[in-house]
Amino acid sequence: MKTYLPSRFIIERDPSRCIQCKVCVNQCTFDVHYYDAEDDEVRSHEENCVGCHRCVIFCPTNALTVRRNPLDYRENYNWRPEVIEDIIKQSETGGVLLTGMGNDKGYPIYWDHLLLNASQVTNPSIDPLREPMELTTYLGQKPDRVEIEPSSLSLKTQLAPQVKLDTPIMFAAMSYGAVSINVHKSLARAAAGAGTLWNTGEGGLHPELYKYGNNTVAQVASGRFGVHPEYLDVARVIEIKIGQGAKPGIGGHLPGEKVSAEVSATRMIPEGTDALSPAPQHDIYSIEDLAQLVYALKEATNYTKPIAVKIAAVHNSAAIASGMVRAGADIIVLDGLRGGTGATPKIIRDNVGIPIELALASVDTRLRQEGIRNQASIVISGGIRNSGDVAKAIALGADAVYIGTAALVALGCTLCQQCHTGKCAWGICTSNPALTKRVNPDIGARRLTNLLRGWSLELKDILGGMGINAIESLRGNRLQLRGIGLTDTELEILGVKMAGS
């Protein structure tokens, strides 16, 4: 069948710069560039290009430019090019459209409608270069009060297990298999270096990474891939994954091509078989079932680790979160509409879930109304782009955030959304050994550590400007936020006032 799909990108090769070195031919994993020996010229099959810019960055003479193909159809707000092309694809394949990464639609990004405060006159701002500024955060269940023996001033209260973060930014769940071992190594080393946590995702933990256990969140998802006693023992936190922001209500699918020998050993499934995680956890059909799994994991690890429960941000998040806390979750993780993934049905990614800002605000408010906010920490993820977003999330009520996409961008990802193809030209979202080499774990770890350091320094600047020198004084302090361009209902849900009021 002749495809009616137009090329999305145009590739311009400046003949005066191109030296026919074929770097682009080797770098592109989507079979775009090829060398025509007869004419001694490098040429392109533009129609295959996904716009990942790998070739552009690696061309030694800067000969390449990749541009959007303007595709000047007649203007139509309803039948936009993307809509037309999706229909073309489905009429040619008859399948569910898959994609990678998070929701890219124009739904409101509330971070961009929230502004932070700073001190003037009545309250001095604090200079983080000269004064201490504290980002230390402890995740875990906190009691309602502390009891002290008055005569000896000794502590009677015993806290549930707590996990210390030097900075309230962690790396989100990305499974081995979806991303390469080198990505896992980079994340684990960076987390250990920066005093924070990284998350295995649902594909288990490669034995080579057990040494980073103290900085590892081990996920237990519906497929139970790679879950065994040692895996649970070695981790610092165990996270039960119920859902994911990029595909609420949908299970995972790791295509058999990505299940290499190493991946198969770690996931504990035969090589080359598809790894299908069921949509629900089949032992959790209700909140009491969740409580059983939470306590089964607490028992299995002798009450030494906090148990997190992760859900996608959906319409009833507040009520669900309250149930999760009552079911014994020590940490609740909310993953918003813009959270990324290695593969998801496009129609789900584009239409299901709610923005994380709203979910966070309503969950934090609800837990406070019920007087149980202290019983669990709140961690959010899904589209956090910079330290400003982190500060706003904490002011809305989060204890910490997870970053996934931002971490991959630090490793080279350009959000070409081809993660599901296994062809990632940046060597991130693939298990092809020739490609995974493109991420060097030493350099990867350094890039990630730098990112965390930069954001942490900026967070300190933000806090100092507010005249606050400890992150806990920002947490849930919504008076440090003002909304701009929001309706009364939005302001009410976010629990912030309009800028100027």
Add this chain to the structure above:
Amino acid sequence: MRELNNINNFYHDDKVIDACSLFGMMDTSGKQFSGEGVVRAIANMHIRGNGLGGGFAVYGLYPEYAEFYAFHIMYLSHEGQAQVEAFLKQRFYVIHVEEVPTKPTPAISNPPLVWRYFLEVKTEETKGQSLDDYVVEKVIEINTKVKDAFVFSSGKNMAVFKGVGYPEEIAEYFCLDEYTGYLWTAHGRFPTNTPGWWGGAHPFDILDWTVVHNGEISSYGINRRYLEQFGYQCTMQTDTEVVAYAVDLLMRKHGLPIEIVADIMAPPLWEQIERMPSKEQNICRTLRQVYGSLLLNGPFTVIIAHQGEMIGLTDRIRLRPLTVGIKGSVLYLSSEESAIRLICPDLDRTWIPVGGEPVVGSLEKPLIPQEVAIAGGDGI
């Protein structure tokens, strides 16, 4: 419900911002003294206020009614008074009632009526509540439900006198030279937004806890949300209200001693905690983990008082002033040293406390008078 915020926080700001002068004086041997010195001292810091609020808390002034709750209530109308008095009769045995004596003072215009009531709780009404909780509930009920009334203070053998004016004018108006007490705190206010409402002046009181405060608490937003979880309604949106409720929660309800409360409101840095011996480390870490939302962040100095105890505390990086002086068994706390020296030139000791370290004067642990006083020195 009546929105006190509408009166006190005229522009509906997040919180009332004010800067101030503070003074506290306590004879830890329990000896009574007149307020004359305290008034001169706070007047010496005139320039730190702007005439929009002054007030005093006095402890030990009603020995004859020591076992009864002493309510000082301000009224803006006779209807308000009638309503409150009917309410009090229902909920309490009223032992004694009188108008608080005042004398016309040119600087004080338009004063409200101020009456005092000595009350005993009708135990059959409490339904198992503790007496203190019962009283707190009734105070909040009067403050929020009755239009023209506001309870200045509600503790035993103590009282708050406050209003719109400079503190020395308020002292004159309420004839404070006629009272004696063993503990006095005083406050001169520089608010940036109140239209001048008598209830908005400091000290802020709940039961016999009073707080005078200088500063702006940047963590106000989360402090308030945390306290709301425990049923406190921060109706006035002042930082001071938050401090008073935090103290009430931690000391009265959670039964924590003042040293521990100071470690919650102005905790040591994590870095310092990591270096502590394991017992203290464990306590400080646990406190920060559990009560992080009550850390008072931003510049503040407070003088907190209750029966038998006076506590001075600054924020942990000491962004607002506090000077301590000791003479014999008397402890002085002041925004400025000059105010202390004005009334007691030959102090045994004077020092500026480290940020976040509480200075405590207590009847239980009276200061031992120094044998030899070294003028101007630290006496050690």
